[in-house]
């Protein structure tokens with residue numbers, strides 16, 4: 017995909033819709049990521065692509081940071097984050113990962129949750145993340161495994177394909193495999209690069225709850241569903257139900273993220 021195509025495919029311009037859709041998944045994956053990197057207390061953090069602040073909140077609540085700054089290019093996401101209690105303990109700012117508005121060596125830990133694949137030039141973003149981290153500091157992140165179709169939207173994406181509908185690949189999907197992430201981080205000059213898989217299972221009270229929260233209007237998959245004729249939509253719902261509905265009427269399924277972390281050379 018070209019850069020304009022990537023930017024047009026996904027606009028995170030609905031903070032409340034994003035939070036209903038992804039908040040629960042972000043918290044689940046972010047928790048496992050933070051346990052995995054086991055950060056020291058008292059660190060100065062930068063959260064890149066903070067969205068509505070789900071991952072930021074985990075940093076604040078579980079990592080005893082000295083300070084937390086969080087940036088995202090979408091005003092709607094930042095506005096939503098600033099209205100949450102987390103804004104008392106983290107500084108939210110509009111900004112782009114490719115041109116971070118910070119001086120060199122400002123942070124001990126620079127992390128990014130579920131973002132890197134959406135950035136049109138991830139190598140440039142990573143070099144910026146490294147620039148603003150101190151020598152010996154940590155740079156890391158995690159992305160949904162879009163390459164193997166394991167993101168939270170997989171039941172909908174596979175359901176659409178089953179119907180014969182064409183579903184555009186998620187922006188940057190090719191960069192979400194473990195090997196691709198390791199290569200990206202090593203080429204950027206980080207040392208001791210390690211990767212890990214993060215599996216999270218989510219439960220929804222019923223199918224309506226799943227459908228209402230997981231098809232937000234800004235999402236390209238939801239846009240595709242909105243274009244379906246009523247009969248195709250019914251077939252899609254039946255196909256998705258068969259994948260995720262449990263006998264007790266609840267919905268449960270898993271998604272997988274890939275995590276990567278390395279150290280800035282000292």
Ligand SMILES: C[S@@+](CC[C@H](N)C(=O)[O-])C[C@H]1O[C@@H](n2cnc3c(N)ncnc32)[C@H](O)[C@@H]1O
Nearest residue numbers: 028042065066067071090112113129130131135
């Ligand atoms: C899937 S959301 C993840 C949000 C949050 N980190 C979380 O864990 O819920 C991806 C976020 O990346 C942001 N993003 C997209 N392009 C970006 C860029 N060039 N620099 C920084 N963030 C970007 C989007 O605005 C969006 O809020």
